Amino acid sequence: MNGQTPARHYYKKLVPSLILILNCIQFLSHPAKADPILLAFVFAVYLAFIWIIPYVVSTAVSLSIFIGLWLLTDFFWAVSGQEQGAAYFLIVFLMIYAAFRLPSRLSLIFTACLIGGNILLLSSQGGSLNTIFSNISIMIGLYVFFSSMRFRREARREAERNHAELAKMHVQLEHAHKELQKAHAELQEASVLSLRYAVLEERTRIARDIHDSIGHELTSVIVQLQSLPYILKSSKEDSEKVIQNVLSVARECLQEVRSVVHQMGRSESMVGLTALRGLIHQVEERSGLHVSLDTAGLSEESWPPNVSETIYRILQEALTNIIRHADASHAAAVISNDKSHLYVTITDDGQFTGSLTYGFGLTGMKERAEKAGGSLTFSAVQPSGLKIELSLPLMTTHKEQKDEQK
Structure with a gap:
């Protein structure tokens, strides 16, 4: 009943209710051996069943109600004598309603039980084989017809439900596609920023290395060049030694520049105490x-x-x-x-x-x-x-x- 409009909901109750009321009036208008009060009572129970059964959620309770109506109808058939039209109509009505209301396998079993009960009742009341065969054929034909209607209706509803799910999934996929496009754009922007940051960081590192290494060497050159005029006046040998030291430091500066520019990585000479002692020795020799x-x-x-x-x-x-x-x-x-x-x-x-x-x-x-x-x-x-x-x-x-x- 979920998803149905109130008008359609009541329509599915009013139509079978009108069928029951019209047939009840027809059977009461013709004299029969059946008690009119009993007949009206049985039809009233069926009418109440039409309005109550849609609210029953449990399959077991629904099956119990169907079985109770079947037993009531068989009792009415047994006491109605030779006038069996009303009872047969109610049996067929119950079978059709079971085809719509009960699960497909359960409705098939219930219909088979109804047909078997009909055969027993007709046989006990002396019904001919033609009568029994025609009744069974009518019930089977009606069950197949209304069951096929139910299957088509359920297939249509399933198709509508699948279509709605596909439409919802399509909307979700479009939304996900837009989110992916947005994330892709953000990722591209982040990649550009990351590249710029990496370039800036590398420039800073190179500048720091140049300042730390070449600046140190050039400071040594400046100190030695400042002392060169005084050494020239005092000793030619010392001045030549200073010049050689300056040339050596200048060559080391050139090598350091090449190392930084070509990004040759960390120098293996800058490892451990040996490198520190070598650095201290250079400083003492070049600066005093x-x-x-x-x-x-x-x-x-x-x-x-x-x-x-x-x-x-x-x-x-x-x-x-x-x-x-x-x-x-x-x-x-x-x-x-x-x-x-x-x-x-x-x-x-x-x-x-x-x-x-x-x-x-x-x-x-x-x-x-x-x-x-x-x-x-x-x-x-x-x-x-x-x-x-x-x-x-x-x-x-x-x-x-x-x-x-x-």
Whole structure:
């Protein structure tokens, strides 16, 4: 009954009700052996059945009502004597209604039982074979006709339901297609932005590498060239040595530029304490700054490549800044570690007293430390000088390295 209009709902009750009422009047208008009161009662029960059965949801209850009406009709047939037209009409009416109301297999079984009961009643009342055969043929024909009507109606409803589902699915697919188009456009936009960000990040990295490496080398060249006039006056051999050092540093600058431009990746020389000692030796030889390296608190000298590069670049930039700005004679680097972190402390005896200006170099140092997951702080040393403290995580870095190796 779901989805039907109220007019159609009542129409399906009024038509069979009118059929019952008209046939009841017809049978009452002809004298018969059947009791008119009993006949009217049976028809009234059928009329009530027409209006009640649509509200019964349970199949078992519906079948029980159909069986009860069948037994009532058979009783009425048995007591009506030779006048069996009304009882036969009610049996046929019940069969037709079962074909529409009960499930198809159950309605077939119920119809077979009705036909069997009719045969028994006709045989017990002395009915001829022709009469029995004609009654059975009529009931079978009517059942096939109305069952086919029911099947066509259900097929039509199923087709309408499938069409509605397809239309709904079509709308959903159109909506999903629009959402996919929107997501595709957003993905394209995100890809463009990601590419721009990658280019910008690479430019920043190259600029930082040039500043950290080439800037350090050029600072050494400038310091040696500034001292060259004084050395020329004092010793020809020392001046030739200075010139050779300047040429060597210039060649290293050129090599560093080529390395950065062609993006040859991390230098294997920037790994571990060996690289740090080599850097300190170069600084002492080219600038005259004395640098000490203390590794007494270091329990492990094998670091991941990104940690090694971070320490190397920060120490390189720190020494470059000391040479350029601190006017210091001594610098010290202390490296230690525990189970989870690596610590580097760089101090000098320069002129710094507490007023620090963050330029490209200091900013790049902090960015390198933060990119490696660590931290970098600056503080004053008494009575003067600058302290740089670097902390880098080792456990996380080791885990990331293992994941990359996998």
